[in-house]
Amino acid sequence: MIRKLLQKIPSPFGLPQRKRTTPTVIPASQHSLRRERLSRHAVTVVERLQQAGYQAFAVGGCVRDLLLNIEPKDFDVATSATPEQVRATFRNSRLIGRRFKLAHVHFGREIIEVATFRANHEEEASAEQSRQSESGRLLRDNVYGTFEQDAQRRDFTINALYYDVSSGQIHDFANGVHDIRNQQIRLIGQPEQRYQEDPVRMLRAIRFAGKLGFEIEPHTAAPIEKLAPLLHDIPAARLFDEVLKLLMSGQGQRTFDLLYEYDLFAPLFPDTDEAILDRPDYTLQLVRQALSNTDERIAQGKPVTPAFLFAALLWPALPQRVRDLEAQGIPSIPAHQQAAHELLAEQCRHTAIPKRFSIPMREIWDMQPRLARRSGRRADQMLEHPRFRAAYDFLLLRESAGEQTDGLGHWWTLYQDASPDERRRMIRELGGDKSSSPKRSRSRSRRKPRNNAPDA
Structure with missing residues (x-):
C-alpha cells in the first residue's frame, strides 16, 4: 500500500502572504535565462506589443522551466493590452474563452497564448467581467488590472515570473525564484480561498510537484484533503484534459502516488478507488x-x-x-x-x-x-x-x-x-483443433426400401 505521507498541520490552512506592490528585479547577469532559448515567435509577440505601447512579458511556465533547464512545451505572454487590442495588433490571432478570455496568435502549428493582466474580483465588477459560484469557484475571470495586480492573481509563486525579452530582466513579485531554488510548490495568497476559486489548482499543485520533483509547501498542502470533493463541481471534459496533463507528462507514476496520497484520485476515478479498497495490492x-x-x-x-x-x-x-x-x-x-x-x-x-x-x-x-x-x-x-x-x-x-x-x-x-x-x-x-485431423467423409448408407408386402 502507498503510505499517507502528508502530516497533519496543526496551524490554520495557510497564512496570507503580504502583498508586494513592487517586484524583485533580477538582472540578466544574475540568472541563466537567455532570450535565444525562447520561441522566436514568443519574442516577436512580446516585441510587437511593446512597440505598440503596451507592457508585455514572457510569463509563467516557460520562464520557470527555462530556469530549471527544461525545454518548455509552450510559451505564454502577459500584457497590458486587452484581448481586443491584441487582436487588432496581430492579424493572425483569434480570441477564445468566455470564463477567461484571451488571444491565440498563430504561427503555423505554434500558438502563442496572450493573456491580459488580471486583477482581484471586486463586488462592483459586472457579470460579464466576474462571476462566482456559491462555493467560491470563479465562473468568469475577466477583471483586467495592472502588472502588479496580475502577479497576485497567479496561482503559484513559481509561475509568477515575468521575463522582459528586451532588457533580459526577470520580475519576481512572489519570491518564485527562491521557491525554485528550494524546490517548493507554494500558492500565492490564502490557500483555501485560492482552491475554492478554482479547485483544479489542487491538481496543478500535484502536477508541478510530480513533474518537477518538488515538495508541496505545508500551508499549500494542508487544505487539499478537505477540499478534494470540490472537484466534483468541475466539468468532466476539463478534468479529462487535466488527467492527461497529470498522467502523461512523463512522471505519471510519481504523480499518481501524489494524487492518491492527497485523496485527489477518488474524485477522478471513483470506481478504481473502490477497487483499491477491495484489492489494494x-x-x-x-x-x-x-x-x-x-x-x-x-x-x-x-x-x-x-x-x-x-x-x-x-x-x-x-x-x-x-x-x-x-x-x-x-x-x-x-x-x-x-x-x-x-x-x-x-x-x-x-x-x-x-x-x-x-x-x-x-x-x-x-x-x-x-x-x-x-x-x-x-x-x-x-x-x-x-x-x-x-x-x-x-x-x-x-x-x-x-x-x-x-x-x-x-x-x-x-x-x-x-x-x-x-x-x-x-x-x-x-485439444481444440478439429480441422488439423483428416476429415472423415460421411458416406450415406442407402437403405433398401422396405418391402412391406407379404412374402409370396
Missing part, C-alpha cells in the same frame, strides 16, 4: 505498472495513447461488475460487454473520455476474454485483429500485476514467433 500494482510503462515510453520518445492508459486505470473496477451480471444468468462475454459499457458511462460523468479513446479502450477490454479462446482458426484471426498488439500488451500487464491467466500471456508470446507447423501443434495441444 493487485490494483495498485496494475495502475502503477501501467504508468511506469507509459513514463518509460515517453522517455524513449515512443508514442503513447490515452486509450491504453485509461483501459488500465479502469480495468480493476470491471471484474466485480462482470461477476454480478453473470450471477444474474448473463453469459460471460455479454456480461463482460455490458459491464464495460456501464463502467465507462459512469466514468464519463467524472472524467469525460472522448470516443476516439473510449472505443479502442472497449476493444482492448472486449479482446481479453477472447484471447483465451484459441481453438480452430480463432488464434490466427486474433493475430490479424488491428487491436491485437494492444490487447496482448494489456494481457501481459494484467499478469505482471499478479492476475492468474494459466500462462495465457506466455502462450501468445510463443505463438506469435512460431512457424505455421508449430502453431498447428500448439493448437492441437489445446
Whole structure:
C-alpha cells in the first residue's frame, strides 16, 4: 500500500502572504535565462506589443522551466493590452474563452497564448467581467488590472515570473525564484480561498510537484484533503484534459502516488478507488505498472495513447461488475460487454473520455476474454485483429500485476514467433483443433426400401 505521507498541520490552512506592490528585479547577469532559448515567435509577440505601447512579458511556465533547464512545451505572454487590442495588433490571432478570455496568435502549428493582466474580483465588477459560484469557484475571470495586480492573481509563486525579452530582466513579485531554488510548490495568497476559486489548482499543485520533483509547501498542502470533493463541481471534459496533463507528462507514476496520497484520485476515478479498497495490492500494482510503462515510453520518445492508459486505470473496477451480471444468468462475454459499457458511462460523468479513446479502450477490454479462446482458426484471426498488439500488451500487464491467466500471456508470446507447423501443434495441444485431423467423409448408407408386402 502507498503510505499517507502528508502530516497533519496543526496551524490554520495557510497564512496570507503580504502583498508586494513592487517586484524583485533580477538582472540578466544574475540568472541563466537567455532570450535565444525562447520561441522566436514568443519574442516577436512580446516585441510587437511593446512597440505598440503596451507592457508585455514572457510569463509563467516557460520562464520557470527555462530556469530549471527544461525545454518548455509552450510559451505564454502577459500584457497590458486587452484581448481586443491584441487582436487588432496581430492579424493572425483569434480570441477564445468566455470564463477567461484571451488571444491565440498563430504561427503555423505554434500558438502563442496572450493573456491580459488580471486583477482581484471586486463586488462592483459586472457579470460579464466576474462571476462566482456559491462555493467560491470563479465562473468568469475577466477583471483586467495592472502588472502588479496580475502577479497576485497567479496561482503559484513559481509561475509568477515575468521575463522582459528586451532588457533580459526577470520580475519576481512572489519570491518564485527562491521557491525554485528550494524546490517548493507554494500558492500565492490564502490557500483555501485560492482552491475554492478554482479547485483544479489542487491538481496543478500535484502536477508541478510530480513533474518537477518538488515538495508541496505545508500551508499549500494542508487544505487539499478537505477540499478534494470540490472537484466534483468541475466539468468532466476539463478534468479529462487535466488527467492527461497529470498522467502523461512523463512522471505519471510519481504523480499518481501524489494524487492518491492527497485523496485527489477518488474524485477522478471513483470506481478504481473502490477497487483499491477491495484489492489494494493487485490494483495498485496494475495502475502503477501501467504508468511506469507509459513514463518509460515517453522517455524513449515512443508514442503513447490515452486509450491504453485509461483501459488500465479502469480495468480493476470491471471484474466485480462482470461477476454480478453473470450471477444474474448473463453469459460471460455479454456480461463482460455490458459491464464495460456501464463502467465507462459512469466514468464519463467524472472524467469525460472522448470516443476516439473510449472505443479502442472497449476493444482492448472486449479482446481479453477472447484471447483465451484459441481453438480452430480463432488464434490466427486474433493475430490479424488491428487491436491485437494492444490487447496482448494489456494481457501481459494484467499478469505482471499478479492476475492468474494459466500462462495465457506466455502462450501468445510463443505463438506469435512460431512457424505455421508449430502453431498447428500448439493448437492441437489445446485439444481444440478439429480441422488439423483428416476429415472423415460421411458416406450415406442407402437403405433398401422396405418391402412391406407379404412374402409370396
